[in-house]
Amino acid sequence: MEDSARPQDELLVAVRKGCAVVKVNGRGSFKVGPTLKRFGATVIGKGCARIIFDMEQCVAMDSTFMGVLAGLALRVQREREDGQVVAMNLTPKTASLLQTLGLDRLIECYQVGALPETLQVCMANTLELEDLDATGGDKRESVETMLEAHQDLVEASPENLIRFRDVIAYLDQDLHGLEDSKSLSRP
Secondary structure (H helix, E strand, C coil), X not given: CCHHHCCCCEEXXXXXXXXXXXXXXXXXXXXXXXXXXXXXXXHHHCCCCEEEEECCCEEEECHHHHHHHHHHHHHHHHHCCCCEEEEEEECHHHHHXXXXXXXXXXXXXXXXXXXXXXXXXHHHCCCCCEEECCCCCCHHHHHXXXXXXXXXXXXXXXXXXXXXXXXXXXHHHHHHHHHHHHHHHCC
């Protein structure tokens, strides 16, 4: 796919009546992870019971992004009896990525055109989508988000420990290195 044909990497969001919608355009990656995590925490904290991810324009997802999805699903289900995370308009490729990490057991997954009527109503009731600015944040927040995302992948499916053990160890070491350098730079 040529760069000009690839959608820009962005998250578009809307919230209405206890339902949040996140449209993922381009790649779901570590670059948008901290922003997505903050958005999810905010809407869950305000009583949102359902987060729907529209993945129709998502061309790829990395493990950090999928870990953030897992973390949001775990949190909304802990905090809300009726809590639910939905991924809709999945392509065979994106559905396979979620299935490979066992997230299809935690997140309700629907391929293109297969969304139940109750969720179609929720989608129809959302307001216009707004761009969720994925800039900002610092290295520490990014590393913390990546570490927590990979830990959430393991919590969601213990089989993921073998896949991500080294990544988790590296990120933990990186985070401690950032903490050490911050303490050394204090007067």
